[in-house]
Amino acid sequence: MLAKRICPCLDVAGGRVVKGRRFQSLSDQGDPVLLARRYADEGADELVFLDIEASLQGRGTMVDLVSRVARELFIPLTVGGGIRSESDIRLLLRAGADKVAIQSAAVGDPELVQRAATSFGSQCVVVAIDARRHQQGWEVFTHGARHPTGLDAVSWALDVEGRGAGELLVTSIDQDGVRRGYDLELTRAIADTVQIPVIASGGAGTPDDLLEVLTVGHADAALAASIFHSGDWTVAAVKDRLHAQGVVVRR
Amino acid sequence: MIGVIDYGGGNLASVGYALDRLGVEWVLVHRARDLDRVQSVVFPGVGSAGAAMTRLGAAGLDVALTGYLRSGRPYLGICLGLQLLFEESAEDGGACLGALEGRVVRLATPEKLPHVGWNTIELNGSGGALEGLDGEAFYFTHSYVVEPVSPTVVAARTTHGIPFVSAVAAGSVLGVQFHPERSGKAGLRLLANFAANCQRALADAG
Numbered sequence: 425m426l427a428k429r430i431c432p433c434l435d436v437a438g439g440r441v442v443k444g445r446r447f448q449s450l451s452d453q454g455d456p457v458l459l460a461r462r463y464a465d466e467g468a469d470e471l472v473f474l475d476i477e478a479s480l481q482g483r484g485t486m487v488d489l490v491s492r493v494a495r496e497l498f499i500p501l502t503v504g505g506g507i508r509s510e511s512d513i514r515l516l517l518r519a520g521a522d523k524v525a526i527q528s529a530a531v532g533d534p535e536l537v538q539r540a541a542t543s544f545g546s547q548c549v550v551v552a553i554d555a556r557r558h559q560q561g562w563e564v565f566t567h568g569a570r571h572p573t574g575l576d577a578v579s580w581a582l583d584v585e586g587r588g589a590g591e592l593l594v595t596s597i598d599q600d601g602v603r604r605g606y607d608l609e610l611t612r613a614i615a616d617t618v619q620i621p622v623i624a625s626g627g628a629g630t631p632d633d634l635l636e637v638l639t640v641g642h643a644d645a646a647l648a649a650s651i652f653h654s655g656d657w658t659v660a661a662v663k664d665r666l667h668a669q670g671v672v673v674r675r
Numbered sequence: 676m677i678g679v680i681d682y683g684g685g686n687l688a689s690v691g692y693a694l695d696r697l698g699v700e701w702v703l704v705h706r707a708r709d710l711d712r713v714q715s716v717v718f719p720g721v722g723s724a725g726a727a728m729t730r731l732g733a734a735g736l737d738v739a740l741t742g743y744l745r746s747g748r749p750y751l752g753i754c755l756g757l758q759l760l761f762e763e764s765a766e767d768g769g770a771c772l773g774a775l776e777g778r779v780v781r782l783a784t785p786e787k788l789p790h791v792g793w794n795t796i797e798l799n800g801s802g803g804a805l806e807g808l809d810g811e812a813f814y815f816t817h818s819y820v821v822e823p824v825s826p827t828v829v830a831a832r833t834t835h836g837i838p839f840v841s842a843v844a845a846g847s848v849l850g851v852q853f854h855p856e857r858s859g860k861a862g863l864r865l866l867a868n869f870a871a872n873c874q875r876a877l878a879d880a881g
Contacts, residue, residue, distance in 0.1 A: 426786070426835050427793045427812065464859075469793055495692045500814055500857050520688040522816075522857060545722035547789060547816040590789055590816070621791045644787065674793040674812045 427674045428638045428666070429469035429645035430659055431502075431623060432652045434459055435476045436486055442476065443601065443650055453653040457492055463652060464497040466659035469674055471497070472593075472623075472647055474525070475505025476568070487519045494520025504552055504593070508533075513540055517548060525593050527552035528566035530584060531573050541588025550623075551589040553577055555610055556597040562610050569597045581614045589620060593647065596626040603629025603650060611641035623647050631657060631665040638671055677873060678704040678713030680740070680756070682720075682730040690719045690753070693856040693863060699870045707739035715748055715873040716740075719856065720755025724779060724819075725767025727755055737772065744774040749847045749873045751804075751866075757843065757850030758821055766819050775845060776824035784836030788818045796831040796841050796853070803844045804868040805830055805851075811861040813853035815841075820852065847876060 434441045434456050441453040453459070460471055471493070475486050490503055503516050504525025513524050530537050530551050540549045554569050555562035555577035562577035581592055594614050596607035606627040615622040621644035624637040628648035637643045651657050663673045677694065681687055681703045694701045694717075701717070704710055718740075720727055731737040744750060744760070752760055759771045764779035771779070782788060798809040820839040823829060830849070831842035841852045849869065855862035 425794065426790065426815075429792050491688070494689055495695070498689070498693055498696070498857060498859055498862055500816075500854075518688055520692060522689065547721055547791070591791060619787055620789065621787055644792065 425672050427469070427672050428643075429623070430467075430634065430662060430666075430673065431470040431472050431645055431647045432459075432463040432468050432659060433472040433474060433625070433647045433649045435474050435649065436489065436505075437475075437477045439489070441653065443653060456489055457496070459653070460493045460497055463659055464499055467663055467675065468499065468659045470500040470502060470645070472502045472504070472525070475503070477505075487515055490516060490521050491519040502550055502593075504550070509536070510539055510543055513544060513548075517544060521548075523548045523550050523591070525550040525552040527554065528571075531564065531566050531575065531580075534583065534587060537584050537587040537589055541590070546588045546590035549589050550591045550593050551584040552593040552595065553580060553614075554595045554597050557607065557610070562613075565597060569600075577610065578613050578617050581618050585618045585620050591621045591623060592618065593623045593625055599627030600625075601650060602627065603633075605629065605633040606637040606641060606643075606646070608636060608641040611637055611643050615642035615644070621645065631662045634662055635666055635669050635671065638666070676713050676715075677701040677870070678710060678716045680704050680716060680718040680720075680736065682727060682734060682736060687719060689854075689856040690717060693866055694870075697863065697867050697870060699866075704736070705734060707735035710736075710739050710743050714877050715750070716743060717751045717753070717869075718756030718759070719753040719854075720759065722755065723766050724755060724758055724764035724771060725769045727759060728769055728771060741772055741774065744772065744848060747847050749869070749876050750849065751869050752848075752850035753854060753856070754817060754852060757852055758819060760843070760848065760850050761821055761823070764819065774848065775828060775843065777822050779819050779821055781818055782820045782835065782837070782839055786836035789816055790818065790835045791816045793858075794833050794835060794853075796833050798831050799829045802830055802842075804849050804865060804872055805842055805844070806868065808861055808865060813841075813851075813855065813858040813861060815853045817852060821850070847872075
C-alpha cells in the first residue's frame with residue numbers, strides 16, 4: 425500500500441537554511457547538506473529545497489547545492505524558487521533534482537506548466553500554490569505571499585492539474601511557520617477536487633498536526649520545516665507516532 | 676562497462692550518481708554503435724512512451740536495443756525502460772520494443788494517479804536481482820503499468836488500490852516500475868545486485 429510521505433523542507437537563502445514566520449523574519453537554521461543528510465538518515469521520504477530569495481531578486485537557482493545533495497542522498501529531491509522557464513527546469517533536473525516546484529511563474533505563464541509536462545513528464549512538475557483564507561474560500565498569492573492574484577485556490581488547482589501538473593504543493597500562508605497546525609479545510613478542499621497527489625504545507629508544530637492533515641485533511645504527503653529544524657522531533661519519531669495511529673508510513 | 680541509455684528525455688543524473696556510489700563503471704549510450712562497447716545496459720526512462728520511441732528511432736536505438744535484448748546480455752529497465760520492453764503502450768497507442776509479450780495500460784485503480792511515493796514490493800519466487808528485497812519499499816512515480824502475457828516473467832507485484840506488476844525478469848532482462856536510484860538503501864542494493872550479475876555474466880562469457 426502506498427505510504428503517506430513525510431517531506432522535510434529546507435528554505436535556502438544565501439547557501440544557508442533559513443526559517444520564516446508567515447513568509448517573513450528569517451532566522452538561520454544551518455547547513456543545507458548537513459540537514460539533508462540528517463533527515464535522510466532519519467527516514468525522510470523526500471526532501472524539498474526552496475530557494476526563497478530567487479523569486480524576489482531574480483537570482484538563479486541552486487544547482488550546485490542540488491548536485492551535492494543528489495550525489496549523496498538517494499531519495500527524491502524537489503526544488504523550487506524562482507523557476508521561470510524550461511531551461512531553469514532542465515538545469516535542475518540535470519543536476520539531480522527529481523521534481524521542480526513552479527509557483528509564481530505558473531500564475532504568470534500558465535502554459536509553462538504544459539510545456540514542462542510535455543518536455544520533461546508530469547512526474548517532475550509540481551505546482552506550488554500559496555493560498556490565504558478569505559471569507560469564502562482561499563486566494564492564491566505569489567512572490568513570497570506579497571502579490572494577490574484574484575485566483576481561487578481550488579479552481580487554480582484544477583486548472584494546473586488539467587495542464588499536466590503531477591503533484592500540488594499547497595501552502596497555507598496564514599499557518600506558515602506558526603506551528604499551530606495545517607489549514608485542514610484548504611488541504612481537503614483541494615485534495616478532494618483533484619486526482620493528483622497533494623503535499624500539504626504550512627503549520628506543522630506537533631506530530632498530531634501531521635496526523636490530522638494526512639487523515640482529516642486527505643493529504644498524500646506532509647511537508648514540514650521548523651518541527652524538524654528545531655530538533656523537537658525527528659522524522660523517525662513522527663513516523664512512529666503516525667504508525668501507532670494507523671497511518672501507513674515507510675519505516 | 677554498463678551503458679546508460681540517453682535518448683534525450685530521461686533524468687540520468689541520479690542513475691549516474693547511484694552507479695558512481697557503487698563504484699560501477701558506466702558510460703552514456705547515445706547512438707546504436709555505442710551499444711557495441713558495453714556489456715550491459717541500464718535504461719532509465721521518464722515521460723511518455725511515444726515520445727521516447729520517436730527519439731530512440733531517430734538515434735537508431737530502437738533497432739539496436741531490440742538486437743541487444745536478443746543477444747542475452749544483461750538489461751535493467753527502469754520505469755519507462757521497463758514499459759518499452761513490451762509490445763505496445765496505451766499511453767500514446769504506439770508500438771514499443773516488443774522484447775516481451777504484453778502491453779502497457781493505465782492503472783485501473785480507484786486510488787489517485789499518478790501513483791507517487793513509496794510502496795512495497797511482493798516477490799514472485801526468488802526474484803533474481805530482487806533477491807532479499809521482498810517487502811521492501813521503493814519510490815514509484817507513474818500512471819501506466821505493464822501487463823505481461825506470460826505470468827512467468829512477473830518478478831514482483833505492488834498494490835495501489837489493485838495489485839499490478841512492479842517488476843519483470845526474463846533471462847538476463849530485468850525491468851522495474853519503481854526507481855531504485857531514488858529508493859535509498861533498498862534501491863542501491865538492487866543496483867548492486869544487478870551490477871554483480873553483470874560481472875558474473877561477463878565471467879561466464881569469458
